[in-house]
Amino acid sequence: MYSDRFNILVQKLRLLPSVGSKSAQRMALHLLMRQRTGALELAQAIQDAVEHIHECSVCHALTELEVCEICQDSERDDALLCVVESPADVFAIEHSGSFKGKYHVLHGHLSPLDGIGPEEVGIPHLLQRLSQGQIKEVILATNATVEGQATAHYLVEACKHLPIRITRIAQGVPQGGELEYVDSHTLHQALTHRLLLNQD
Amino acid sequence: MYSDRFNILVQKLRLLPSVGSKSAQRMALHLLMRQRTGALELAQAIQDAVEHIHECSVCHALTELEVCEICQDSERDDALLCVVESPADVFAIEHSGSFKGKYHVLHGHLSPLDGIGPEEVGIPHLLQRLSQGQIKEVILATNATVEGQATAHYLVEACKHLPIRITRIAQGVPQGGELEYVDSHTLHQALTHRLLLNQD
Numbered sequence: 204m205y206s207d208r209f210n211i212l213v214q215k216l217r218l219l220p221s222v223g224s225k226s227a228q229r230m231a232l233h234l235l236m237r238q239r240t241g242a243l244e245l246a247q248a249i250q251d252a253v254e255h256i257h258e259c260s261v262c263h264a265l266t267e268l269e270v271c272e273i274c275q276d277s278e279r280d281d282a283l284l285c286v287v288e289s290p291a292d293v294f295a296i297e298h299s300g301s302f303k304g305k306y307h308v309l310h311g312h313l314s315p316l317d318g319i320g321p322e323e324v325g326i327p328h329l330l331q332r333l334s335q336g337q338i339k340e341v342i343l344a345t346n347a348t349v350e351g352q353a354t355a356h357y358l359v360e361a362c363k364h365l366p367i368r369i370t371r372i373a374q375g376v377p378q379g380g381e382l383e384y385v386d387s388h389t390l391h392q393a394l395t396h397r398l399l400l401n402q403d
Numbered sequence: 404m405y406s407d408r409f410n411i412l413v414q415k416l417r418l419l420p421s422v423g424s425k426s427a428q429r430m431a432l433h434l435l436m437r438q439r440t441g442a443l444e445l446a447q448a449i450q451d452a453v454e455h456i457h458e459c460s461v462c463h464a465l466t467e468l469e470v471c472e473i474c475q476d477s478e479r480d481d482a483l484l485c486v487v488e489s490p491a492d493v494f495a496i497e498h499s500g501s502f503k504g505k506y507h508v509l510h511g512h513l514s515p516l517d518g519i520g521p522e523e524v525g526i527p528h529l530l531q532r533l534s535q536g537q538i539k540e541v542i543l544a545t546n547a548t549v550e551g552q553a554t555a556h557y558l559v560e561a562c563k564h565l566p567i568r569i570t571r572i573a574q575g576v577p578q579g580g581e582l583e584y585v586d587s588h589t590l591h592q593a594l595t596h597r598l599l600l601n602q603d
Contacts, residue, residue, distance in 0.1 A: 206455070206456055206465070206466060206467040206468075207467070208448070208451050208452045208455050208456055208467060209452060209456055209465065209467075211448045211451070211452075212448045212449060212451075212452040214448075215441070215444050215445040215448040215449075216445065216448075218434075218438050218441040218442070218444075218445055219430045219433065219434070219445075220429055220430060220433045221426070221429075226421070228491070228494065229420055229421075229491065230419045230420060231452065232465075232489070232490055232491050233419065233420045234418075234419070234449065234452070234453070235452060235453065235456055235465055236465075236489070236490070238418050239453050241415070241418040242418070242449050242452075242453050243449070243450065243453055244415050244418075245415040245416065245418055245419075245446075245449060246445075246446040246447070246449040246450045246453075247446070248408070248411045248412045248414075248415040248416075249412060249415075249434065249442050249443070249445060249446040249449075250443065250446045251408050251411070251412075252408045252409060252411075252412040252431065252434070252435060252442075253434070253435065253439050253442050253443055253446075255406070255408050256406055256408055256409055256435055265406070265409065265432075265435055265436075266406060267406040267407070267408060267409075268406075289432070289436070290432055290436070291428070291429065291432050294428065
């Protein structure tokens with residue numbers, strides 16, 4: 204029904220994350236009925252982005268440059284390296300404004316069942332970067348999921364021989380979290396890693 | 404942060420319906436990290452669709468032809484015309500397989516407060532089509548919303564002088580609907596327009 208080109212558009216829109224066939228059809232109709240100029244701008248923006256944006260050769264975040272702006276920024280602490288699973292995590296941490304070191308972006312997390320091992324995740328390149336001796340502390344900021352934890356655990360083992368301090372971002376009750384609604388595993392973590400407030 | 408082209412891509416993805424800044428960023432990262440080939444195919448599909456898909460000159464549904472396949476289909480009943488608000492509604496009705504007449508697609512519904520009157524909705528073109536004398540019944544299948552009802556009401560008045568049967572799709576409890584959860588306005592409609600099951 205309608206046209207082949209319409210069906211192809213719907214099918215290609217489904218490549219976007221969380222877009223099913225109903226949403227894709229709605230998007231296609233919206234573009235064709237109400238956003239024809241915008242649609243062409245979107246197509247152009249996609250082509251431009253794919254052509255010019257690639258991974259930073261140092262940290263693997265996305266950039267238009269050979270080495271990204273964060274890696275080039277001399278005001279950031281070269282001795283402090285935050286390891287994350289994806290460029291989206293760099294966004295999130297930068298947005299929090301609470302980190303002034305450098306980043307290293309893995310290609311996701313270890314997932315042996317899917318055939319994703321240390322090589323695929325880019326761990327050899329990270330270890331090579333660490334072995335250059337400039338970095339004094341690695342903050343493991345992989346997700347607090349089973350896979351993220353496993354990846355962090357693997358990295359601790361892999362870095363054992365290096366004279367580098369290895370830390371993990373804290374896990375506990377999120378800001379504004381009400382204990383009643385926090386899952387029991389998080390509560391367990393929060394109790395286990397409780398902070399001492401008086402004495403030293 | 405990141406690059407201008409990335410920000411432009413995020414901004415353009417927000418043209419899609421129901422896509423906010425967080426989703427747009429996720430989509431952009433997904434395309435750049437996992438779907439670079441697919442992204443280019445999507446861009447191409449958008450350009451192809453905008454270039455080749457336009458409104459059918461008869462019914463205003465979307466088509467690649469001058470006159471769409473439904474309008475050209477000689478097996479469909481030319482005397483029965485279903486009036487809908489958008490091409491998506493044609494999809495929905497075709498999908499139900501319960502209509503074998505022709506369609507006429509309005510440009511949405513009347514919305515005087517937004518400056519959308521009969522002209523903008525394309526009612527003059529519909530009236531012109533009706534005045535050609537081929538159509539014996541018009542089924543008003545605008546949405547069961549306030550605006551859809553108002554549009555249907557306007558059309559009834561506008562067609563008063565024509566020797567055409569005018570009907571409105573039934574409103575009532577949807578299939579599988581439990582009375583307990585049906586809104587009172589729908590129940591009111593369902594009771595008012597109740598069907599006689601015995602006698603004739």
